[in-house]
Structures are given as C-alpha cells and as structure tokens.
Amino acid sequence: MNIVVCMKSVPSSETKVKVDSDGVSIEQTDVVYEINPYDEIAIEEAIRAKEAHGGKVTVLTLGPSTASQNIRKALAMGCDEAVHLICENVELADSSAVAELLSSSIKEMEFDVIFCGKKAIDCDNHQVPNRLAQLLDIPAVTAIFNLVLTTESGSAKREIEGGTELVTVNLPALFSAEKGLNEPRYASLPGIMAAKKKPFEERQVSLGDEKLTILSIELPPPTAEGRIVGEGPEAAGELVRILREEAKII
Amino acid sequence: MSLYQGVDFYNIDELLTEEERLTRDSVREFAEEKIMPLIAAHYREGTFPTELIKPMAELGLLGANLPEKYGCAGSSDTVYGLICQELERIDSGIRSFVSVQGSLVMWPIYTYGSEEQKQKWLPKMAKGEVIGCFGLTESDHGSDPAGMTTKAVLEGDEWVISGSKMWITNGTLADVALVWAVTDEGIRGFLVEKGTKGFSTNEIKGKLSLRASDTSELVFDSCRIPKESVLPESDGLKSPLSCLKQARYGIAWGVVGAAMACYDEALRYAGERIQFGKPIASYQLVQRKLVNMLSEITKAQLLVFRLGRLKDAGKESVEQVSLAKRNNVKMALEIARNARDILGAAGITDEHQAMRHMANLESVYTYEGTHDMHTLIIGKKITGLGAFT
Numbered sequence: 058m059n060i061v062v063c064m065k066s067v068p069s070s071e072t073k074v075k076v077d078s079d080g081v082s083i084e085q086t087d088v089v090y091e092i093n094p095y096d097e098i099a100i101e102e103a104i105r106a107k108e109a110h111g112g113k114v115t116v117l118t119l120g121p122s123t124a125s126q127n128i129r130k131a132l133a134m135g136c137d138e139a140v141h142l143i144c145e146n147v148e149l150a151d152s153s154a155v156a157e158l159l160s161s162s163i164k165e166m167e168f169d170v171i172f173c174g175k176k177a178i179d180c181d182n183h184q185v186p187n188r189l190a191q192l193l194d195i196p197a198v199t200a201i202f203n204l205v206l207t208t209e210s211g212s213a214k215r216e217i218e219g220g221t222e223l224v225t226v227n228l229p230a231l232f233s234a235e236k237g238l239n240e241p242r243y244a245s246l247p248g249i250m251a252a253k254k255k256p257f258e259e260r261q262v263s264l265g266d267e268k269l270t271i272l273s274i275e276l277p278p279p280t281a282e283g284r285i286v287g288e289g290p291e292a293a294g295e296l297v298r299i300l301r302e303e304a305k306i307i
Numbered sequence: 308m309s310l311y312q313g314v315d316f317y318n319i320d321e322l323l324t325e326e327e328r329l330t331r332d333s334v335r336e337f338a339e340e341k342i343m344p345l346i347a348a349h350y351r352e353g354t355f356p357t358e359l360i361k362p363m364a365e366l367g368l369l370g371a372n373l374p375e376k377y378g379c380a381g382s383s384d385t386v387y388g389l390i391c392q393e394l395e396r397i398d399s400g401i402r403s404f405v406s407v408q409g410s411l412v413m414w415p416i417y418t419y420g421s422e423e424q425k426q427k428w429l430p431k432m433a434k435g436e437v438i439g440c441f442g443l444t445e446s447d448h449g450s451d452p453a454g455m456t457t458k459a460v461l462e463g464d465e466w467v468i469s470g471s472k473m474w475i476t477n478g479t480l481a482d483v484a485l486v487w488a489v490t491d492e493g494i495r496g497f498l499v500e501k502g503t504k505g506f507s508t509n510e511i512k513g514k515l516s517l518r519a520s521d522t523s524e525l526v527f528d529s530c531r532i533p534k535e536s537v538l539p540e541s542d543g544l545k546s547p548l549s550c551l552k553q554a555r556y557g558i559a560w561g562v563v564g565a566a567m568a569c570y571d572e573a574l575r576y577a578g579e580r581i582q583f584g585k586p587i588a589s590y591q592l593v594q595r596k597l598v599n600m601l602s603e604i605t606k607a608q609l610l611v612f613r614l615g616r617l618k619d620a621g622k623e624s625v626e627q628v629s630l631a632k633r634n635n636v637k638m639a640l641e642i643a644r645n646a647r648d649i650l651g652a653a654g655i656t657d658e659h660q661a662m663r664h665m666a667n668l669e670s671v672y673t674y675e676g677t678h679d680m681h682t683l684i685i686g687k688k689i690t691g692l693g694a695f696t
Contacts, residue, residue, distance in 0.1 A: 071312060089312075126325055133329060244333040246367030246380035246390075249326055 058112035058208060061163055062103040062172040063189070064096040064131055066124040067179040074276070081271045082148070092127045095174025098234040101241040103172045104135040106206050113137040115166060119158050119262070121145050132252035133244035139255065142262045149268040152184030158262055159185070160192035170211065171231040175200040186233035196226040200235040311339060311396070314567045316605050319612055323385070330386045334393040337366055342397045347657045349519040353512075355400065355480060356519065364435030368394075368405055370413035377417065378430035385615035388560035392611075395561035396568045399667035400520030402561040407476045408432060410553035412439030412485050419496060419538040419546055428483065428498070440481035442472035442525045443547045449474075450680050450695075452487070452494075453544050457527065459488035459497060464534045466497060468505075468527040474674070478523025479508045485538075486525065487547045496541040497532060505530030516670040552628050555675050556618060559631035560611045562639035562671060563604065565664045569639075569646035570600045572660055576650050587649070596649060600642045607635045626688040633681035640668040 068074070068083070069091045075084040092100070103114045116136040118124050121144065128139045142158055144150065150158070163171065171193070173186040183199075190197030203214040212225040213232055244252075286295045300307045313335065320328060341362060349356045363369060372387040373379035380386075387409070395402035413432050416424055431437040448454045457470025468488055478484070484499045484506070499506050509524045538546075574597055577588035587593050614631050617623040643665035647654040654661050672678050680695070687693045 126328065129325055130329055130333075133333075243337050243366055244329060245365060246330060246333075246371050246382055246386070247375070248367075249329050249333070250375070250380055250382060252329075253326065 058106060058110040058169045059167045060103045060106055060112060060114045060170045060172065061166060061168045062096070062099050062114060062116050062131070062136065063159055063174075063185070064100065064116055064118050064127070065093045065174075065177045065179075066090040066118065066120050066127045067093045067177055070094070070178060076274050076276060080273050083274065090123065090127060092130060093174050093177045093179075095176060095178070095234055095236070097174075097241045098236065098238050099172035099174050099232075100131050100134055100136065101239045102204065102232070102234055103170075104242075105239065106170060106172075107135070107137075109206070110208055112169075115140060117159060117162060118142065119144055119150070119155055120147050122259075125257075125259075128257070129249075129252050130244050132255045132257070133248040134242055135248065137255060139257045141257070141259045143259055144262050144264065146264065146268075149271070150264050151267075151269050152182045152188055154264055154267060156185050156188035156192055157265075160189055162260075163189075163193060169208075169228045170206070171195075171229070173231065173233045175233040175235050186231060190231040193229075193231070195229045195231055197231040197233070198224045198226060199233040201232050202235045202237040204232060204238065311335070311568070311571055314570060314601065314604055315608075316601055317609065319608050322612060323389075327383070327386055327389060330382065331389040331393060334366065334368065334390050335396070337362070338393050338397045338401075342394070342401060346398050346401070346519060347663070350398070350400075350663055351518075351657060353514065353518045355404065355477075355521045357480070359401070360435040360438070363405065364433065367433075368409075369435055370409040370417075370429065370433050372409070373413055373417050373429065373433075377425055378433040379413075383615075384556070384618040385612075387557060388611055388615045391557040391561035392564035392567075394564065396564035398519050398663065399561065399565060399671050400517045402557070402564070403476050403517065403520050406554045406557045406561070407441055408439055410557055411441035411550050412483070414553050415441075415485055415496060415538060415541070415546070415550045416498070418549070419540040421535070421539050423535075424498065424538070437482045438477055438480050440475050440477040440484050440523075440525070441547075441550065442475050442478075442484050442486040443551075444472060444474050445470070446473040446524075450677060452547065455487065455489060455494070457486065457488040459490045459495065459537075461490070461534065462531075465531045466534060466536060468497060468499065468530045468532065470527055472525040474511070475508075475523050475525050476517075477521050478525055479510045480521045481508075484525055486527070488527075493543045494541075494547065496538040496546060498536045498538070499527070499530065499532055503530055503532060516666040518666075548625075551675055552625055555628050555632040556614065556623070558671060558675055559614060559628065559635045562635045562668065563607050563611060565668060566600070566604050566607065566635075566639040566642040569643045569661045569664050570597070570604055573597065573600065573646035573649040576653070576659075580651075593649060596645050600645060603638045603642060607638050610634060624688075626685050629676065629681040629684045632676065633678055633685070636668065636672050637678060640665065640672055643668055 069089040072088050077084045107114050114136040115138045116131040117140045118128050119142040176183040198213040201213040201215050205212045210227050215222050286292050345356050367380035370379045371382045372384050375381040391402050416428050459466045459468045482501050486497045486499050505528045507526045511522045577593050578586050580587045610631050646661035683694045
C-alpha cells in the first residue's frame with residue numbers, strides 16, 4: 058500500500074503571537090514550529106496503515122526550508138520517505154494554491170491512500186483536504202475519528218450533527234484526521250537515528266500569480282475585564298438590568 | 308497553565324544538531340505527558356513508577372549511547388546528556404534509574420564483558436526486560452571504595468561472594484546486580500542474577516529524598532555464581548571508577564533539568580503571586596533571585612554542552628567530568644532552595660516541584676562522588692598533590 062501523508066509546520070500552540078513592525082507579518086523571534094497536531098494524527102494513521110498492510114509512507118510538506126526538522130520528526134516516527142516542496146513565502150499561498158502544489162507533486166507518485174489533518178491550526182481554513190481530493194479526482198472523507206482500512210477500501214466514521222456518519226469509499230481515497238482517531242507515537246531514539254538515512258527529496262516551488270496580498274494583521278482587541286455585580290439571588294435583579302439597559306442583549 | 312518550554316537564554320539550541328534537538332523535544336514531550344502526571348503520587352508513596360520502564364525502553368532511553376548491534380540506539384553522548392536533562396526535569400529518581408541501567412550496568416557489560424555476556428544482557432536491558440543495579444558502595448566504604456570488604460573467592464567452577472552493598476539504586480527491582488568484590492587479583496565485577504541462593508535485598512525505608520526511586524541493600528551470604536559470571540575485562544578499582552565517570556557525566560546534564568524546572572516554576576509563580584498589590588516578580592529582591600538562577604543555569608548549560616562535545620570526541624578527562632558534576636549539582640541545589648523560597652508556604656507541598664527537587668538534589672549532591680570528593684579530585688589535578696590518597 059502506497060500512502061502519502063500531507064504535513065504542515067505551524068507555530069506551536071504555546072506561541073505568543075506578535076505582529077511584526079511592518080504590520081503584515083508575524084514576528085518570527087521565539088516562534089517554535091511544530092507539526093500541525095491534526096497532521097501528527099494523520100502521520101500516526103499512515104504509519105499504522107503501513108504496519109497493517111505493508112508498503113511505504115511518503116510525507117509531503119509545502120513550506121519554508123525551516124520545516125525540515127519537523128519532516129525529520131515524521132521520518133523518525135516511522136514515515137519512509139519525505140518530499141519537501143520548499144516555498145519561502147508560503148504564507149501568501151491560499152488553500153487553493155496549496156492544494157494545487159501538493160496535488161501536482163502527488164500526481165507524480167503512486168498512491169492508494171492520502172492522509173491529511175482536518176485543518177491546520179494556524180490558519181484554520183479546513184480547505185486543503187477537500188480541494189486536494191477534488192484535484193486528484195478521488196473520494197474524500199473528512200474529519201474522521203475511526204477508520205477501518207483494507208487494501209480495497211476504507212470505512213471511516215465522522216461526527217455529524219446529532220450522530221455518527223459511516224462512509225465507505227474505494228481506494229484510492231483521501232482521509233482527513235480529527236482528534237480521537239489515534240494517539241500519535243513519540244519519535245524514538247532508534248527512529249531518530251534511522252531517519253537520518255531515509256530518502257529526503259527537496260524541491261523548490263514557487264507560487265503562481267494568484268497569491269495573496271496581506272494588507273494588515275491585527276491582534277484581537279483585549280478582552281474587557283469582568284465585573285462582579287453582586288452575589289447570590291439578590292444580584293439577579295441588577296444583572297438583568299445591566300443585560301437589558303447596558304449590554305442591550307435581552 | 309502553558310507547557311514547559313525549557314530555558315535557553317543564550318540560544319544554545321543553535322549549537323545542537325537536528326538529531327539532538329529532535330531527541331530532546333521527544334523526551335521532553337514524553338516526560339511532560341507521561342511522567343509528570345505520575346510523579347508526585349509515587350514520590351508521596353515512596354515507589355518507583357515501574358509502569359514507565361517499558362515506554363522509556365520503547366523510546367530508546369536505556370543505554371541510548373551504546374551501539375545498535377546490541378539493540379541500543381547508538382546515539383551520541385550529547386544526546387544521552389539531553390535525555391538525562393529532560394528526565395531529571397521531572398525527578399532525579401527517574402534520571403537515576405536510567406543512569407544506573409545505562410551508565411552503571413549496560414556500559415560496564417559493554418566495556419568489560421565478554422561477547423557472550425553482551426549478547427545475553429544488553430538487548431534485554433535496552434528493552435527494559437531486564438533491570439540492573441550497580442553494587443560498589445558499602446555501608447563503611449563510600450568515598451573510599453578501595454577499602455571494600457565484599458569478597459569473591461574462586462572455588463572450583465564457582466565464585467563465592469560474601470559481604471554487603473549499601474545505597475544501591477534499583478537494588479530490589481533489579482534482575483541482575485553488577486557487584487564489585489575483592490578477589491586475589493584485586494577488585495573485579497560480577498553479574499549476580501536475582502534469585503541466586505545466598506543473594507538477598509532489603510529496601511531502605513524512611514528516605515526523605517529520591518522517594519520515587521528504589522534504594523536498597525544487597526546482601527551476599529556465601530552466594531555461589533558460575534565462574535563465567537565475572538566481567539573478564541574488569542581489572543582493579545579503575546574499572547568501577549570508569550563506570551562512575553559515565554554516570555557522573557549524565558548527572559552533570561541531568562541536574563540542569565532539575566534547575567530549569569525550579570526556575571520555570573519560580574518565575575511563573577512570582578509573576579502570578581500578588582503581595583502589596585503587585586506581583587512579587589516586580590520586587591527587586593525577587594528579581595535578583597530569578598536573575599541569579601538564570602545566570603547560573605546558563606553557565607551550567609554551556610559547561611555540559613562543551614563537556615558533551617569533548618565526550619563525543621572521546622577527549623573528556625575525569626577531572627572535567629568532576630568539575631561539571633560538582634558545579635552543576637551545587638548550582639541546581641541552590642536554585643531549588645531559592646525557588647522554594649520564592650514559592651513561600653506553597654513551596655513546601657508536593658503540588659509544586661521545587662521542594663521535591665531540593666530533597667532529591669541533597670542526595671545527588673553526595674552520590675556518585677560527594678561534592679567534597681570532587682573538589683579534592685580537581686584539587687589533586689591542579690596542584691599535583693593528593694589530599695586523600
């Protein structure tokens with residue numbers, strides 16, 4: 058089974074984001090990049106699929122050259138090969154451009170299954186998996202929390218309003234991972250040592266004309282401090298008055 | 308509360324290789340997610356978390372710097388140091404377990420053992436299926452191991468061992484004890500398996516330090532082991548001392564982790580704790596304490612980084628290792644005390660780490676060569692005059 062897993066490097070969720078003095082970019086000092094947590098789940102699922110069915114896992118990243126350490130981590134977890142599409146101004150690529158670049162690379166590979174995270178936690182667009190499947194003309198099941206894979210098909214469960222949906226698709230197909238699908242393994246020392254010897258292809262790519270222009274980046278306004286209007290039942294009247302007269306929401 | 312991020316004021320990360328950073332991050336994540344939630348309860352109960360042995364083995368943390376040929380990761384000494392740092396960030400007892408298994412049992416088997424012994428023990432020890440302990444210290448011979456009284460006498464096809472060893476980490480837990488005993492040919496190392504007739508262990512109770520670690524007495528009462536249980540290449544006191552050099556190297560790194568944990572905790576607490584209407588971090592006396600901590604940690608980090616590079620090149624001396632162990636343990640102990648001070652009353656409970664680290668570091672200060680002995684080792688080197696032998 059040939060498995061491709063798409064991975065993005067994103068600022069760690071611990072990062073305190075600061076807008077750079079140019080007003081259109083994020084200050085990079087002290088920003089630590091990690092594997093997008095949903096992609097890490099996708100990587101784990103890809104490795105498990107390989108362990109069950111044989112074959113190989115290729116990890117594919119579009120991103121600046123600094124993303125290489127996270128790609129190495131994916132190899133250390135158990136991916137077999139890496140393709141790094143190096144793009145230094147990737148933040149100007151919208152979901153459409155990202156999907157185009159990823160798909161043209163995947164089209165050169167043999168694949169049965171593609172795994173992605175359901176979204177990247179930096180931009181939160183939820184777009185790439187669906188667009189990628191469309192461009193490759195294969196079925197996609199998104200935000201799955203359970204998967205039963207055979208060499209012919211995949212049956213995936215996803216949460217929908219008020220219930221669970223079970224979708225079975227023939228391979229080749231794309232699945233995007235939701236939390237709960239698995240618990241990603243740690244990169245072990247033998248894995249880290251082995252990762253150094255695994256194929257790691259780097260290729261420069263550039264964005265087409267349809268790239269984004271970022272006009273400005275602003276932090277959300279600071280949340281106003283809370284106000285305690287009183288305690289116990291006697292505070293209810295005052296609270297209702299404030300909600301009606303000041304906040305005007307009731 | 309946000310996740311622990313480590314302390315790196317001088318951007319030492321830039322000096323590390325990708326492999327070193329990846330390992331450090333992986334062990335840090337594992338330690339944070341799998342060890343941290345367990346440690347306070349084990350410390351309180353006085354138990355070693357045996358449930359961690361398998362996951363630590365799967366990560367490749369046992370004997371990490373020994374060759375792949377024996378089922379180990381074959382990583383560098385700097386990587387081994389970083390592992391110690393991240394484990395001791397949680398607790399010295401966990402790092403002690405890994406130090407003993409890797410540096411004090413696997414390393415000597417690798418260095419002084421026969422090929423048969425290496426094949427028999429090392430892969431299983433790397434997998435955590437066999438746990439080891441190192442018996443050198445005796446109740447009356449700590450800094451003075453040459454005076455040991457445990458004896459091994461060859462009778463036909465068997466060695467007969469008599470005597471006892473004290474303060475042995477992993478002693479009760481261990482499946483195999485590497486025991487140093489006096490023979491007609493001087494001090495030699497022996498592998499004694501658990502369950503051998505005449506070999507028993509007693510766990511030491513009432514410890515106020517290293518509570519999440521097994522510390523025991525090993526007793527040998529005319530214990531008979533096969534002739535081939537001796538480590539064939541072990542030869543005199545220099546053999547166990549060379550093992551201690553490996554372990555001390557790991558300690559010098561490990562305690563930096565403990566110091567970083569205490570600093571991180573004190574810094575966060577000082578920023579949140581309000582007195583006289585302001586966070587205590589805004590007061591000059593507290594700032595001075597925090598800055599002193601950061602300054603000492605940064606120096607200690609640079610010291611072990613350089614020592615790691617020397618060791619990776621096989622150029623580190625006994626005295627250089629002593630200097631790093633001596634400096635860094637003292638540094639960590641003082642930082643733990645200062646962190647406890649900043650935490651005030653809150654610092655005396657096990658909801659915070661500082662006092663646990665402080666109590667642990669009191670042991671680390673005097674084990675693997677006391678602070679004073681390391682002073683004299685370095686003193687002898689620079690003056691050419693021995694103050695103890």
